[in-house]
Amino acid sequence: MWYCTNCGNESSKWMGRCPACGEWNTMVEAPSEKKSAKSGSKGLAARASSGRKPVLLKEIDRSKEPRLMLGLPEVDRLLGGGIVPGSLVLIGGEPGIGKSTLSLQIPLASGLKTLYVTGEESARQVKMRADRLALSSGEVPPDGAFPRTGLRSNAEAGGTSPDNHGDEQTLVFTETKIESIIAEAEEIRPELMIVDSVQTMFTETVESTPGSVSQIKEVAAMLLRFAKESGVPVILIGHITKDGYIAGPKILEHIVDVVLQFEGENRGSYRILRSIKNRFGSTSEIAVFEMTGTGLREVANPSEMLIPMHEAGLSGAAICAMLDGTRPLLFEVQALVSSAVYGTAQRSATGFDTRRLNMLLAVLEKRAGFHLSAKDVFLNMAGGLKVSDPAADLAVIAAVLSSNFDYSLPGDSCFAGEVGLSGEIRPVGQTDRRIAEAARLGFKRIYVSSYTPLPDNLPKEIKVVKVADVPALVKALFKNA
Numbered sequence: 001m002w003y004c005t006n007c008g009n010e011s012s013k014w015m016g017r018c019p020a021c022g023e024w025n026t027m028v029e030a031p032s033e034k035k036s037a038k039s040g041s042k043g044l045a046a047r048a049s050s051g052r053k054p055v056l057l058k059e060i061d062r063s064k065e066p067r068l069m070l071g072l073p074e075v076d077r078l079l080g081g082g083i084v085p086g087s088l089v090l091i092g093g094e095p096g097i098g099k100s101t102l103s104l105q106i107p108l109a110s111g112l113k114t115l116y117v118t119g120e121e122s123a124r125q126v127k128m129r130a131d132r133l134a135l136s137s138g139e140v141p142p143d144g145a146f147p148r149t150g151l152r153s154n155a156e157a158g159g160t161s162p163d164n165h166g167d168e169q170t171l172v173f174t175e176t177k178i179e180s181i182i183a184e185a186e187e188i189r190p191e192l193m194i195v196d197s198v199q200t201m202f203t204e205t206v207e208s209t210p211g212s213v214s215q216i217k218e219v220a221a222m223l224l225r226f227a228k229e230s231g232v233p234v235i236l237i238g239h240i241t242k243d244g245y246i247a248g249p250k251i252l253e254h255i256v257d258v259v260l261q262f263e264g265e266n267r268g269s270y271r272i273l274r275s276i277k278n279r280f281g282s283t284s285e286i287a288v289f290e291m292t293g294t295g296l297r298e299v300a301n302p303s304e305m306l307i308p309m310h311e312a313g314l315s316g317a318a319i320c321a322m323l324d325g326t327r328p329l330l331f332e333v334q335a336l337v338s339s340a341v342y343g344t345a346q347r348s349a350t351g352f353d354t355r356r357l358n359m360l361l362a363v364l365e366k367r368a369g370f371h372l373s374a375k376d377v378f379l380n381m382a383g384g385l386k387v388s389d390p391a392a393d394l395a396v397i398a399a400v401l402s403s404n405f406d407y408s409l410p411g412d413s414c415f416a417g418e419v420g421l422s423g424e425i426r427p428v429g430q431t432d433r434r435i436a437e438a439a440r441l442g443f444k445r446i447y448v449s450s451y452t453p454l455p456d457n458l459p460k461e462i463k464v465v466k467v468a469d470v471p472a473l474v475k476a477l478f479k480n481a
């Protein structure tokens with residue numbers, strides 16, 4: 001069998017290009033999948049006599065399965081209100097982004113009896129990390145500073161057993177053979193199991209090396225089976241690289257119940273945990289963390305960190321009122337427009353689709369007569385945010401023009417609107433909520449599409465400026481430039 005390391009597509013022969021996802025050179029051989037399939041079916045036959053019977057849908061008692069609180073309110077919110085017993089949650093992200101840190105903060109914060117399996121670190125390393133993290137919850141701050149709030153006591157977080165201290169409830173297990181892990185878990189019966197990482201685990205039923213596609217698939221399938229049968233929720237950590245090539249989270253997405261993805265620029269200290277799949281809650285929600293010297297600190301109000309740190313009056317910056325999932329979020333878009341040093345102009349965007357940037361520049365050129373084709377344009381989304389909300393278009397255009405004119409925009413203005421190919425400004429979803437959040441944060445002016453239907457009960461403190469197209473925006477913003 002051959003597998004695509006990008007999407008997990010199976011094929012009986014090698015192909016240069018995966019027919020499912022269209023990626024090149026992603027097919028790898030998975031030699032002994034047959035053997036695993038055989039043992040899998042044996043397992044199935046064994047379970048056939050487990051005495052279980054189909055149950056009527058209406059007779060299934062849902063109330064018996066309360067969710068478990070992990071003690072980190074932002075993570076609980078992302079999961080849809082705590083973790084569901086028997087679910088398999090995958091936390092993916094690039095190496096060094098903070099997956100192991102988060103996965104250790106969870107048992108410490110929740111006080112749940114946790115089996116913490118690690119194939120990456122020694123028990124001592126885990127202990128050292130835990131000590132470092134414990135500093136943030138300790139009563140006595142080490143340097144007399146105010147303690148960070150990354151870890152909350154279980155009582156405060158509304159957890160199940162206020163008297164438990166996380167480190168008395170966490171069992172560290174340095175093992176990579178999945179059969180031993182599951183056997184141990186069945187014996188211990190923890191309330192939560194964490195496995196760091198799927199790439200280091202292996203099963204005897206598959207012959208290939210740990211980290212290969214077939215190993216990862218089988219390990220995840222076995223953990224899923226364990227979770228469903230025992231009711232123990234399992235958090236599985238998986239590495240991905242920037243180009244997503246290493247076998248991992250991508251091929252697991254359809255096996256697991258929940259996928260949370262860590263994002264963020266490694267050089268910045270902010271990390272974003274995004275829910276990209278959730279069988280028990282909504283997707284495209286995010287939680288924001290700050291990596292501190294003592295672990296990850298939850299940033300309960302991300303808008304406050306994403307809006308400017310500098311004095312107002314710099315050109316090339318515009319604030320966007322974005323909606324991430326269900327939560328409005330204000331952040332700064334920064335642009336730098338300068339004369340091209342080399343023959344061809346450079347276009348580069350961080351956290352924003354470069355093709356979309358090129359389209360917006362073409363609209364500025366064609367519909368508003370700005371000759372930017374000989375200019376380098378750099379675009380950056382504050383805080384390492386990756387933005388896909390079309391409402392960012394208007395702020396991008398405003399930031400680009402601001403830099404181009406070297407004329408700063410008023411710091412109390414923000415933007416929410418999509419820009420169409422003919423230069424028209426189109427309405428975006430839930431504009432009223434964006435306006436409400438902007439008003440709450442003290443903004444005095446928000447630019448939206450003229451075509452936005454708005455309710456009457458908008459906050460009075462903020463002026464809603466309606467613009468119909470790009471030339472109208474230019475007139476409204478830069479008449480003095």
Ligand code: TYD
Nearest residue numbers: 095096097098099100101291292293294295
């Ligand atoms: P880690 O959780 O090991 O990343 P991953 O498991 O995703 O590979 O964390 C990596 C980085 O976080 C590492 O460079 C050190 C830093 N870090 C802190 O800044 N503060 C801390 O308290 C901890 C534990 C780690």
Ligand code: MG
Nearest residue numbers: 099100120196
């Ligand atoms: Mg790690």
